[in-house]
Amino acid sequence: MDEVGRGPVAGPVTVGACVCHVDDLKTLKRKYKEVGDSKKVSVETRKQLTKRLRKEGLLRCTVASVSAQEIDRIGISKSLKRAVAKCLSNLRVDPKETMVLLDGRLYAPKRFFQQKTIIKGDSKEWLIGAASIIAKVHRDQKMEKLAEKFPNHGFERHVGYGTKEHYQKIKKYGLTKIHRKSFLKKILCG
Numbered sequence: 752m753d754e755v756g757r758g759p760v761a762g763p764v765t766v767g768a769c770v771c772h773v774d775d776l777k778t779l780k781r782k783y784k785e786v787g788d789s790k791k792v793s794v795e796t797r798k799q800l801t802k803r804l805r806k807e808g809l810l811r812c813t814v815a816s817v818s819a820q821e822i823d824r825i826g827i828s829k830s831l832k833r834a835v836a837k838c839l840s841n842l843r844v845d846p847k848e849t850m851v852l853l854d855g856r857l858y859a860p861k862r863f864f865q866q867k868t869i870i871k872g873d874s875k876e877w878l879i880g881a882a883s884i885i886a887k888v889h890r891d892q893k894m895e896k897l898a899e900k901f902p903n904h905g906f907e908r909h910v911g912y913g914t915k916e917h918y919q920k921i922k923k924y925g926l927t928k929i930h931r932k933s934f935l936k937k938i939l940c941g
Contacts, residue, residue, distance in 0.1 A: 752766055752767065752768045752835060752838060752851065752852070752853045752854065752857055752859075752879065752882050753766070753767055753789075753853075753854040753855075753857070753872065753873050753879050753880075753882045753883035753886055754766045754767075754831055754834070754854070754855075754857060754886060755767070755789065755883070755886045755887045755890045756816075756890050756910075756911065757827060757831070758912065758913075759910065759911035759912045759913070759931070759934075760911060760912070760913045760917065760930060760931055760934045760935050761819060761904070761906065761911035761917070761927070761929050761930045761931060762819060762890070762893065762894050762897065762906070762910065762911035762929055763816035763817055763818050763819065763822075763890065763893065764816065764817050764822060764827065764830050764831060764834060765814055765815070765816040765817075765834065765886045765889055765890040765893075766814065766815050766816075766831065766834035766835050766837075766838050766857070766882075766886060767812065767813070767814045767838070767881075767882035767883060767884075767885040767886025767887075767889065768812065768813050768814070768815075768835075768838035768839065768841075768842060768882050769804070769810055769811065769812045769878050769881040769882045769885065770810070770811050770812075770842050770844055770849070770878075771809050771810045771811070771878065772809070775809040775810075776877065776878070778809060779807070779809055779810060779877065779881075780877050782807075783800065783803070783804065783877075783881070785800065786800060786804075786877055786880045786881050786884060787873065787874055787877075787880040787883075788871075788873040788874045788880060788883060789873065789880075789883040789884045789886070789887035789888075790887075791874075792884060794891075797884050797887060797888050798888055800881075800884050801884060801885050801888040801889075804881055804884070804885060805885070810881070811842055812881070812882070812885050813838050813841040813842055814838070814885060814886055814889045815833075815834040815835075815837035815838045815841065816834065816889070816890070816893065817830035817831075817833055817834050818929075819928075819929045819930060819931045820928070821833075822931050822933065822934075823931055823932050823933045826933075831857060832858070832860075835853070835857055835858070835859055835860070836859075836860050839851070839859060839860070839863070846860075846862040846863045846864070847864065849863065849865065850865040850866070850867070851863045851865065851866040851867070852866075852867055852869060852872060852876050852878055852879055853866060853867070853868045853869070853872065853879070854868070854869060854871075854872035854873050854879045854882075854883065855868065855869075855870060855871075855872065856868070890910070891910055894906045894907065894910040894911055895907050897929055901927045901929070903920060903923075903924040904917070904920045904921070904924060904927060905917065905920055906929075911929075913934075918938065921935070921938060922938075
């Protein structure tokens, strides 16, 4: 499992999860050598990989997102916990028989006794890398759709991150309902 969108000032946080049988992992690694940290894979390669991985018979994948409003209401940590739990529920994996590998600062619910959080896991573990790519493509596509709804903010370019351009757009056009107000206290107060 991996997350994307922890730090942006707008849009959802998204968790991706992939699961396969341990015996199929070697085959998947051989077949999809370019899987790894989503930030190191080109946009087009990520999109192609996501299509292929979602069709792959040896692999099951899912994503779960939590909205900006929910992040403001319960905080980013609880939002991530909620998205992780939703992904595991979607995959219908047995907590007693499943080893859950998570990137960075993610944790599975306590009923998953076999879990391991790995710093830079998307670069070290193939399954975390696959989850990273699928989550990134999902969130980026969601932000592109939101850019159509809010055309003045440039979401298709900065995907909600706090870039100089984004802050200029906020000052000019104001906040949208997809902005994380709890992440923008300096702008709101100053």
